[in-house]
Amino acid sequence: MVPEQQQLHSIGQATWRRDGQAKVTGAEEYVSDITLPRMWHARVLRSPYAHARIVHVDTSYAEALGAVCLTHADIPKIRYNERIVSTPPHLYRDRYVLADKARHVGEAIAAVAAPTEAAAEQALRALRVEYEVLETITDPEVAMWDGTEPIYTNVQLGDQELSIEHNIAVQRTIELGDIEHGFANSAVILEREFATSRIYHAQMETKGVVCRPESDGGITVWPTAQSIHNVRQLLGEIYSLPLHKINVKRVPIGGTFGSSIQMNSVIPICVGLTLKSGKTIKLVTTREEDMYDHVRYPSRIRLKLGATKDGLLTAGHMHALSDIGAHNTQAFAFLSVLSGWWASLYKLPAMKFEGKAVYTNKTPSCAMQGFGNPQATFAVESLMDDLADALGIDPVEFRLRNYVGLGGTFWGQGPSVQSIVLSDGVPELLEKGMEKIGWPGRPVSGSQTGRYRRGIGMARGFHTSGAGAPKPGEVIDYSGAFIKVNEDGTVDVVHALMDHGGGTLDAIAKIVAEELGIPSDRIGISPADTLTTVYDVVTHATRGVYAGGGAAHKAARKVKAILLDYASRVLGIETNALVIEPDETLGQGVIYCPSFPERRITVGALAKLCQTNSWGSIAAVESLRQVNCPPAYVAYFVEVEVDTETGSVRTVRAVIGSDCGTVVNPDLAVGQLEGGLSKGLGYALVEDNSWEQESGRLLSKGFWVDGKTPAMSESPLLEDIDTFFADSYEPSGPFGAKGIGEAATNPCAAAYGNALYNALGIRFTELPITPERIVASMVAAESGATKAVLV
């Protein structure tokens, strides 16, 4: 519930996004748009083999063409993990700037730089590499067999050597309570195996970087990145450069969805070329290179759940296996969050999680919108529907009896990041969702005949808001902001936070405006780089508004206190009696005392007075670790129509409800839900990647739409999508806000699976649920198999 006294002038207002005009006119500059004087171009030589020793790299021909070349021999022999969001002891370090061995097709082996892109391409083709080809391992089960070629013999964990056995990168077992006892006291126990796919992020912009050498021996870097500070720290570590000589600039990013949570592999390559050549160098990858760079973690999940006849869960056991591909970017964290999302969906008196992450010779797996959450939620929400069915309880009612809500413990980022739930819009989301979709009128599952069959299904879930918690965990969550008031009453906000397009920086401006009592169009967001901002970990875990905004709110509070202190001096009124409010006529904030309204001064006049009287700057810098990680709840209700002859699925209606606390940017928040539906239904129904077993190559051969990213013509019509927000207030968030972005997609695939079960009486356990799979399962069901078929 929103506190009654909260009257907002900026938060909750729909405004043109501040980078909008640049984006609609083509003026916005992404990395690939940057051109600098005397800039050279680089290209990367990538392995055509999935698994091979590099015997020799001959750069002489390329160098004879005038190119600068970089190979494994040139780079510092420092192993690192590209993603430094985990605390140092939990970092699995298995990669070099350029590979010591090819472990997947597309692995960077060498790089060249030349004055033009064409010359760089020519030099690239002049490189000669001798490989010793090894056995390709594409199946994670095969990877674990005795005698399979090891992809790694050892890696580094923190600063210790860790030997790798059976290609298992990391294992985790997490156990709470006595599951045997729980299952023994269950009226119903169900167990199923689920599989989710290795889809491509399909962000519109490929990765790029520009690096310029500075005359003091330092470098300036313009990268595609989700975190400028983490990029700087890693570059400093790899190249032994002092951090004050590395300036990483914030550059607008053309979509990411997790694909740049790590320092992208081309960044240190480009820096290596610059340091070797002394040239300014630009390196932009092709789409095909990008498709070999990252995919969502796939999963095979065996889930067992028990419940009493009254519909209360008793125990759960989850086995998870993930094919992480050729590098361990964040497999430890992935297994942690898989267990955490599961533990936070429903109250389990006893649970056991056993997870394994296995290396293969494929594109490295990487965080993607929801990080483990779409995978876990697909399994849990599918099985919850089956359990409700087995118990004869309405699926929504069954969820209400068991979900983790107000006062419950939420795992925001695995077992080490836990906090108590302080805001809970779930009952409202479920009640309104049922009403909007027409829940009571849904058919009996599997009762329909005929070519076209309709079904209604639902699933719920959440994502965390940040990775903060009361005690330090395995994940860093820290943000800082610097805010200063200018002499005309405008404000500069200097914050390292990245905005991936969701409007995070607009939200920051509104939060600052709200606290300071200044109109939001008077709040500027400064360009950011690592020399002039304090640390922000990374925009991930749906933390931008909640944690990044929380830090800005903290700094704004301090600025407000300074403003009121000086105003008290000028107006002769006690600080506590003063307020600041936006004055529309003056276009700035005005400080006054409601009891003596004639005692007033504009924020600008006060700032100027502070300067001319040498009283001091009106500015503050603050950093914040949030000590909570509130769940941003989401519920999906979808109605589908299946053409049983072709297997095609049409979305008749999709209702998406969100509990994001206070809604900061209302139109962009709707956009998050609509975008979540698009990516969620792609994941549910069509998107996948396949690798040739022998060669380890993508079957799509780098063709993007083979993936298959939904197009406008394949997306639900406007009138068939209904979004809404719960009346909710998060006490620990800035003005009651929590997250939204990743939550928007997490339960989507399960909702489609449950709607298809309702339409066809068939439980789909493998994603994507393609027309081929639907038709095959219809044929199997009609040829006399049991009513409920597992596919």
Next chain:
Amino acid sequence: MTARTINLNVNGEHKEWSVAENDLLLTELREREGLTGAKYGCGIGECGACTVLVDGQPSLSCLVLAQSVDGCDVLTIEGLARGGELDPLQIAFLDQAAVQCGFCTPGMVLMGRALLNEIPDPTEKDVREFLKGNLCRCTGYSSIVRAILTHRR
């Protein structure tokens, strides 16, 4: 490669380019003219981020040979706003929050403009069919469709 001189108009300005047979329109616009609003998204005509209008028709500039636009009028996103005035469709994109990361936006706006020039009163199906070759991963397309339809009214 044989270079050839071509004459064309880009955003209303006359240009004379000396271009090789394999030079692409996208590269010339971005690197020669500094018109970086047209984006490289895939290089093989799958995503629509490089869309420009050639003689009013949408073209995937990553697949168009520069020599083939000799004598043509090329409009890029930079040329759509005239004299500092945004095109009504650009305003509709802002009003409908149809811009997120913005990387697909130039292509989407130009496709929308081409559609509206052809069919001033399109239906939702017209919009979805006409723009189906332009990918967007952020919005789920709804806000973009709304922008084009509300502009119609």
